Structures are given as structure tokens and as C-alpha cells.
Amino acid sequence: xxxxxxxxxxxxxxxxxxxxxxxxxxxxxxxxxxxxxxxxxxxxxxxxxxxxxxxxxxxxxxxxxxxxxxxxxxxxxxxxxxxxxxxxxxxxxxxxxxxxxxxxxxxxxxxxxxxxxxxxxxxxxxxxxxxxxxxxxxxxxxxxxxxxxxxxxxxxxxxxxxxxxxxxxxxxxxxxxxxxxxxx
Amino acid sequence: xxxxxxxxxxxxxxxxxxxxxxxxxxxxxxxxxxxxxxxxxxxxxxxxxxxx
Numbered sequence: 001x002x003x004x005x006x007x008x009x010x011x012x013x014x015x016x017x018x019x020x021x022x023x024x025x026x027x028x029x030x031x032x033x034x035x036x037x038x039x040x041x042x043x044x045x046x047x048x049x050x051x052x053x054x055x056x057x058x059x060x061x062x063x064x065x066x067x068x069x070x071x072x073x074x075x076x077x078x079x080x081x082x083x084x085x086x087x088x089x090x091x092x093x094x095x096x097x098x099x100x101x102x103x104x105x106x107x108x109x110x111x112x113x114x115x116x117x118x119x120x121x122x123x124x125x126x127x128x129x130x131x132x133x134x135x136x137x138x139x140x141x142x143x144x145x146x147x148x149x150x151x152x153x154x155x156x157x158x159x160x161x162x163x164x165x166x167x168x169x170x171x172x173x174x175x176x177x178x179x180x181x182x183x184x
Numbered sequence: 185x186x187x188x189x190x191x192x193x194x195x196x197x198x199x200x201x202x203x204x205x206x207x208x209x210x211x212x213x214x215x216x217x218x219x220x221x222x223x224x225x226x227x228x229x230x231x232x233x234x235x236x
Contacts, residue, residue: 037187037227038224038227040187040190040191041187041190041220041223041224041227043191044187044190044191044194044220045220047191047194047195047198048194048197048213048216048217048220050198051197051198051201051209051213054198054201054202055201055206055209058201058202059206064210068210068213071217072217075217075220075221075224078224079224082224082228147198147202150198151195151198151199151202154191154194154195154198155191155195157191158188158191158192158195159188161187161188161191162185162188165185165187165188166185167185168185169185169186170185170186170187
């Protein structure tokens with residue numbers, strides 16, 4: 001795998017992360033599914049996954065960059081697993097609505113597992129790390145748009161979370177935007 | 185509030201990864217990951233009334 005192909009794959013990974021963050025926003029604003037604290041933690045780990053691809057695009061592929069994303073994926077999988085286990089008992093309706101038969105936290109667990117496997121698979125290709133190839137491919141528009149898309153969606157989460165939780169602790173089962181409630 | 189702060193920290197990490205040096209990005213990433221795990225452990229000790 002050439003360095004430029006690895007950079008393209010990393011850019012595609014960023015678009016996948018952007019898709020997940022955008023889908024979470026769609027559920028929040030279109031279906032009024034306000035994220036709970038554990039849901040927010042999972043979103044945070046999805047955003048943190050982007051560190052590896054961004055560093056790979058900016059500085060060239062390195063195993064340490066992939067390792068950072070892998071750590072974020074493992075933490076996210078742990079958070080999602082806890083939420084799955086909280087609702088594992090028969091008869092438990094789960095938190096929020098389901099999408100294609102699974103709740104969002106189950107999809108998050110699947111997503112983190114897929115990310116972990118994908119990172120491990122890309123790490124198998126040593127040729128992308130060859131040190132004699134010092135020419136770092138310049139990030140093209142495709143990659144730069146992906147980077148700024150993920151950064152913008154993460155920044156948008158700062159605002160939405162602030163409005164949802166307000167200045168205090170975030171409620172376990174949020175039904176309204178705390179900051180808007182106080183203003184009204 | 186802590187979740188908005190965590191999202192802000194992640195935003196700073198990603199901008200640092202794109203604009204700054206690798207070392208700064210690595211240190212900020214480590215701190216943010218540790219903070220998110222600490223937040224999780226804090227909430228994991230609560231009784232979450234999520235099922236009703």
C-alpha cells in the first residue's frame with residue numbers, strides 16, 4: 001500500500017466518522033432523540049477516533065497515529081457495551097428508539113468494533129510506513145474537506161451539548177434543552 | 185457541562201493535530217482520553233435510571 005493510498009483511506013475514514021456524527025445530529029434534531037450522558041461519551045469517542053486519520057494526512061502514516069485511534073475505539077466500545085448491558089434484561093425497552101432493529105448504542109458498539117478491525121487491517125500494510133519514502137503527499141481537497149468537516153461537526157457538538165445540558169450536570173434522561181428551558 | 189468541555193477538548197485536539205505538532209496533539213489526546221474515561225467511571229458509579 002503506497003503512502004498516498006493510505007492517506008486516501010484515512011480521508012475516507014474521516015468521512016465515515018463525519019457520517020456517524022451527522023447521523024447522531026439527525027436523530028437528535030429530526031426525531032428529538034436527546035443524547036444521554038453515556039450516548040454523549042460515545043459521540044466523544046467517535047470524534048476522538050479522527051485523531052489518527054488527521055495526523056496521518058498531515059504528517060504521513062505512522063503506527064502511533066493508528067494506535068491513538070485504536071485506543072479511542074476501545075474506550076468507545078467499552079462505553080457502548082456498558083449501555084447495552086444496562087438494557088440486556090428481557091422486557092427492557094432500551095433507551096430511545098431503535099433504528100433498523102437496534103438501538104443507537106448497539107449501533108455504536110458495532111461501529112467501534114468495525115473501526116478497530118479496520119485499523120488493524122490497515123496496520124497490516126507495512127509499506128505505507130517505509131522511511132526511505134520521505135515525500136509526504138500533500139493533502140488534497142478531498143482530504144482537507146474531510147478534516148474540516150469532522151472538526152466542524154465536533155465543534156457543533158460543543159454548542160448542542162451546552163444547550164442540552166446547560167451549565168450543570170447533564171440529566172440521565174434528557175427530554176428538553178436545559179439552556180432553552182431556563183431562558184423561557 | 186462536563187460533556188461540552190470534553191467536546192471542546194476534542195475539538196482542540198483535532199485542530200492541534202491538523203495545525204500543530206505531533207507532540208502537542210499526542211499530549212492533548214492523552215489528556216482528553218483520560219478525562220473521558222474518568223467521566224465514564226464517575227457516571228458508571230451512579231444508578232442510571234434509563235429503563236422506563
